[in-house]
Amino acid sequence: MTKSQQKDLEALHASRIATIEAASGPVFAIPTHYPSGYRVKPHHHxxxxxxxxxxxxVMVTSAIGRWMVPPGHAMWIPPEVEHAVEMLGGVNMLSVYVQPRAVPGLPEALRVVALDDLTRALxxxxxxxxxxxxxxxxxxxxMALLLDSIPRLPEAPLGLPFPADPRLIALCRRFIDNPSPHLVIDDWADRLAMSRRTFTRAFRRETGLSLSTWRQQACLFTALxxxxxxxxxxxxxxxLGYDSVAAFTTMFKRMLGSPPRGYFGSG
Structure with a gap:
């Protein structure tokens, strides 16, 4: 991508944000196409x-974690949350912007959601x-039917939350740089001079996930x-260090619901 193209896309994004902010009604939808590798800088609406x-x-990043949005899924971003977006492959992005409290039950936190056929069509x-x-x-x-559908969308385990504890986040960032399916809880607990039980509780308290689930999701973030x-x-x-393709495929299917072969043609 040339600097001119980058500048044009940044100007387009700024224009879209202004349009979104000026829109009336509880729901506003607008499509955008982004080239592979383009990154929308941190922003909020x-x-x-x-x-x-x-x-x-798409990969969405905020101060509290990262979320991968593969085909068949969508990302819910609450109002006023600063986030950046990175495109992995050419992205035809369809966005729906919803006024706060437009309907009861809208999610209050960042999350990846699975789209059913009806909501995807809407x-x-x-x-x-x-x-x-x-x-x-x-x-x-x-728009009314879509708005009614959003609170019903099930959350998908495709977030990678970061802990706040600086010692834990240092371990997590090093793992992201070199992920492996062979991470052992006792190794991280020993590094922090914690018992296995104390470490397990601390990690879940900080991230909302077990280390095993967090590890698998970190591997997915590298693989996707x-x-x-x-x-x-x-x-x-x-x-990634898997002993076989079958072991990797089993993990992938368990986390995303389908094997990796042909997955990116299924959205």
Missing amino acids: SRAQLLYARTGV VVEANMQPYGRPDDARAGMV PRLAAGEAVTSVALD
């Missing part, structure tokens, strides 16, 4: 965002509606961008 990458994979349809005509009857019905770029499953699995 007064509306919550349901971010759906119809093509490509997001696509909402992004095809004439957003310059908020009184359009058909658009109003689509490479798979999205077309790398062979075998090379990714072995580079």
Whole structure:
């Protein structure tokens, strides 16, 4: 990407934010296409965002963690939360922006959600509606049904929360730089001079996850961008330290619901 293209995309994003902030009505949808590798700088908006990458994979980063948004999923970003977005592959992003408290039950925290067929179709349809005509009857019905669907979306285990404790976060960042499926709880507990039980409680308190689940998700965060770029499953699995492709595939399917082969064509 040239500097001119980068500048044009940054100007487009600033213009989109202004449009979103000026929009009326409880729901506003707008599509955007981003090239592979583009990174939207840290920003925030007064509306919550349901971010759906119809093509490509998106990584969202905030001060408290990272979230991977693969096909078939969307990211819920509450209002006023500063975040950055990185594109892994060319991304056709369909976004729905929701006013705070538009309906009861909207999520209060960042999360990846699984999209059912109906909600996915509604997001696509909402992004095809004439957003310059908020009184359009058909658009109003689509937006109302979509708004009703959002609180019902199940959370998917695709977040990688960071602990606040500086000793724990140092261990986590080193692991992200060199992930492995063979991480042992006792090793990290010994480094921090903690018993296994004390460490386990501290890690779950800080991240909301067991170390085993966090480790698997960190491995996924390393694997997904490479798979999205077309790398062979075998090379990714072995580079991550898995003893076999079958072991990696089992983990991948358990976490994401389908095996890695062909996964990026399933969204």
